Amino acid sequence: MITTAPDLRVLHAVRTLGYADIDRIAERAHLMPAEAQEYLLDAQAFGQVSWSEFGGDGGWSLTESGKAHGETLLAAELDAAGARELLEQVHQDFLPLNRIVAAACSGRQLTELGLGEQTLSSTLAQLAGPADALRHLEARLTTVLRRFCGYHARFAGALEQAAQSPEWITATDRDSCHRVWFELHEDLIATLGLTR
Incomplete structure (x- = not known):
């Protein structure tokens, strides 16, 4: 059984959630919020996620670049698992x-x-x-x-x-x-x- 790398877990959590705050992303990625935040900031620096606010409510969402990158990593993980x-x-x-x-x-x-x-x-x-x-x-x-x-x-x-x-x-x-x-x-x- 393969355990997904934490950076991919965070990126993938953003994808499956669609738009979410740090607590929900951290929960889905099985990380502490501070750890998830670091991975999100790294992904943001590479243009893979973006932060936005609507009416005082903020959250992270995936960019097209992040979606493509995540799919590449997921495909590699799937093939490595032979699954x-x-x-x-x-x-x-x-x-x-x-x-x-x-x-x-x-x-x-x-x-x-x-x-x-x-x-x-x-x-x-x-x-x-x-x-x-x-x-x-x-x-x-x-x-x-x-x-x-x-x-x-x-x-x-x-x-x-x-x-x-x-x-x-x-x-x-x-x-x-x-x-x-x-x-x-x-x-x-x-x-x-x-x-x-």
């Missing part, structure tokens, strides 16, 4: 689950807007299958790349929270079901050099 075929198989198994999760989350969002009638219980039931399947997908992934560890626990935790607080299904301000699933999808396609 390309396994990742491709997992991605194929992920796609039908992705359609289920996308439909469940979209239905829930429409209901929240008053444009649908999807009940909370039906949404939770739709997401239960992918949650269970994710346990097995993650087990396969982590036999070769340690950085895929944690997605199942995060998704299952959000699903459990959603039974009491439905915002845990689609909220963007927390590790909701939708957000965790989106990050996993981004992780897979970035690792394989694909596009959505």
Whole structure:
């Protein structure tokens, strides 16, 4: 099993999160915030990440150069692990689950807007299958790349929270079901050099 280098973990965290502050990046990269900050400043010096602020809220995002650099490093890591075929198989198994999760989350969002009638219980039931399947997908992934560890626990935790607080299904301000699933999808396609 390969442990991803910390500089790549930081760059990859920025990619999967999309736009994030130092604490969220450090958490995803499994580093202390000060360590993650050093890697971010190095990446910024090479034009791979940028810092921006909107309405008093600031965060890091990936540049096109950073995306290309990250994909090069991820491809090299994947080949060093001899795991390309396994990742491709997992991605194929992920796609039908992705359609289920996308439909469940979209239905829930429409209901929240008053444009649908999807009940909370039906949404939770739709997401239960992918949650269970994710346990097995993650087990396969982590036999070769340690950085895929944690997605199942995060998704299952959000699903459990959603039974009491439905915002845990689609909220963007927390590790909701939708957000965790989106990050996993981004992780897979970035690792394989694909596009959505």
